[in-house]
Amino acid sequence: MSKRLLAATSVAVLLLTAVTACASSSSSSSNGGAASGKKAKVGVILPDSKSSVRWETADRTYLTAAFKAAGVDYDIQNAEGDKQAFQTIADQMITSGVDVLITVNLDSGTGKAVLDKAKAQGVATIDYDRLTLGGSAQYYVSFDNTEVGKLQGQGLSKCLGDLGAKNPVVAELNGSPTDNNATLFAGGYNSVLDPKYASGEYAKGPNQSVPDWDNAQAGTIFEQMFTSAPNIAGVLAANDGLANSAIAVLRKNHRNGQVPVTGQDATVQGLQNILAGDQCMTVYKAVKKEADAAAALAIDLAHGTKGKGTSTVHDPVGNREVPAVLLTPVAIFKDSVRDVVTDGYVAKSELCTGTYAALCTAVGIN
Known part of the structure; x- marks a missing residue:
């Protein structure tokens, strides 16, 4: 091989190495955001369909519409009151690569275990409708x-x-x-x-x-x-x-x-x-407002942007103030x-x- 060809080959290898290294360094983002080039994905675990029909007729409907409008992937499942199923669904969602996990806990013990596991895997978390006492959710969205x-x-x-x-x-x-x-x-x-x-x-x-x-x-x-x-x-x-x-x-x-x-x-x-x-x-x-607020937070987090709460709520078990979005209920x-x-x-x-x-x-x- 001529010296000129050898030199050109060496330069090409160096350039390819540099590009590969650069691509590798940008393949993930901080704050639990979706990897560059990877479509953002949000997981939602609803509690049941027996205690109130709202979870399937309202929450699922509004959350689905919000995620579709934003163009993010989503997986919404219902634990149907089964704590083991709740944990299994969470494990599957985390393994599947969700960037954000929204949960309505069945109890604070089960909810905390899921939130802590998600946090350890770098998955952003939102408590939806129910605060998980002693948990680690980054945000809480509910009514007052x-x-x-x-x-x-x-x-x-x-x-x-x-x-x-x-x-x-x-x-x-x-x-x-x-x-x-x-x-x-x-x-x-x-x-x-x-x-x-x-x-x-x-x-x-x-x-x-x-x-x-x-x-x-x-x-x-x-x-x-x-x-x-x-x-x-x-x-x-x-x-x-x-x-x-x-x-x-x-x-x-x-x-x-x-x-x-x-x-x-x-x-x-x-x-x-x-x-x-x-x-x-x-x-x-107005569940649509609650679902829209949670979806907006989740979409921001999935894209690596820190969300905003309008207030805070105190978790007496975890002794912490949780950033929150609290909506106003109406008597009918x-x-x-x-x-x-x-x-x-x-x-x-x-x-x-x-x-x-x-x-x-x-x-x-x-």
């Missing part, structure tokens, strides 16, 4: 859950007042004891009810939590409550599913419509119960059911069926 509870307590007080109830016995059907949100809801509604108990304006009746927000168990629990205290005059039920279980018991005892029952989630069933006069109120949480009574339809959260065609058609017309849903 203490305010949700306050709206429930105030709503029950309004409905009892409208009925002219005197010293009513109030039963509390709380959410799952392993869900931090249930604790926040209870803190909110008890801030309204406890002073009334203390003053003697209300009498404190049976008070029990429902494991895993299970509606079937809620029915059994409330049946026992009603048997022990048949003079129950108001029910603080923590969501629409629990409310419907209580209403079924009241209906069997010919007391539905006479005992105000609260709820949450503005489900079709809950809204129909309100239209029928069997449920006092619900709390509407019979005369404002149409607001949920107008907002597009519930379709008139789904809500105003059969006997509910006339009830919808009566409250201005045309």
Whole structure:
């Protein structure tokens, strides 16, 4: 080989080496961002489809739309209340190369294990709707859950007042004891009810939590409550599913419509119960706003950009302030059911069926 050819070959090798090294150094980005040339991917684990229909009918729908609009890959799965499945899904998502993991924990212990594993693998994390106590999520996106509870307590007080109830016995059907949100809801509604108990304006009746927000168990629990205290005059039920279980018991005892029952989630069933006069109120949480906020954060993180929270929440177990986006809930009574339809959260065609058609017309849903 001539000296000239040898020199040219040496230069070419050096250039190829330099280019390869440069490409290698840019193949990953900091802050859990997607690798250069690799399409960003977000994993989402929903908790179940039994405690509330919102997870499949609303959250999945809105998150899917947001990720599609942003052009990022996504994998949304539902653990269906199974803690082992929750962990298995997380492992699969991390192995598949997600850049961001959004989780709705089933309990803080399982949630923390998943978050810590994701963090160790350089995957960015977001707690969605439920804060994982002692966890390591970088962000938390939810509604102001203490305010949700306050709206429930105030709503029950309004409905009892409208009925002219005197010293009513109030039963509390709380959410799952392993869900931090249930604790926040209870803190909110008890801030309204406890002073009334203390003053003697209300009498404190049976008070029990429902494991895993299970509606079937809620029915059994409330049946026992009603048997022990048949003079129950108001029910603080923590969501629409629990409310419907209580209403079924009241209906069997010919007391539905006479005992105000609260709820949450503005489900079709809950809204129909309100239209029928069997449920006092619900709390509407505009899930699209929650899903859009979580998706926006996830998309930023997936592209290596640090997201922004609008506030912080305190994790008492981890003793840390978690950057958060907290949205505002709204109380819904019979005369404002149409607001949920107008907002597009519930379709008139789904809500105003059969006997509910006339009830919808009566409250201005045309």
